[in-house]
Amino acid sequence: MSYFLSKAGLDFFVAFGVVIGGSMLAGIGSVFMLLPPAATMADTAARLKIWAIVAAIGGSIDPVRVIESNIMDGHLSPAAQQICFIIIAFLGAHLATELVRLVCKGAV
Numbered sequence: 001m002s003y004f005l006s007k008a009g010l011d012f013f014v015a016f017g018v019v020i021g022g023s024m025l026a027g028i029g030s031v032f033m034l035l036p037p038a039a040t041m042a043d044t045a046a047r048l049k050i051w052a053i054v055a056a057i058g059g060s061i062d063p064v065r066v067i068e069s070n071i072m073d074g075h076l077s078p079a080a081q082q083i084c085f086i087i088i089a090f091l092g093a094h095l096a097t098e099l100v101r102l103v104c105k106g107a108v
Contacts, residue, residue: 057089067083
């Protein structure tokens with residue numbers, strides 16, 4: 001159980017960090033390019049959400065392959081764990097996107 005919780009926590013924070021870090025750096029870059037930083041940050045956060053999930057769960061097709069092979073073999077527990085990891089990574093990315101939108105709300 002501790003492996004599941006630690007991996008789930010890491011997946012959440014990796015996805016959260018990818019969105020927050022990417023949108024903050026996009027905001028800094030937009031200042032240098034004379035673009036509106038808040039609009040750039042909000043747009044970047046929305047576009048990074050799916051990539052944050054992919055980065056958090058391993059960055060490849062392996063988690064989907066684990067789900068498929070375990071379901072075909074009749075083992076539902078590893079497949080359910082992988083699905084939970086994907087959902088938790090989504091929650092981290094979504095929370096970060098909403099936080100960026102909230103911070104940029106007055107300027108957009």
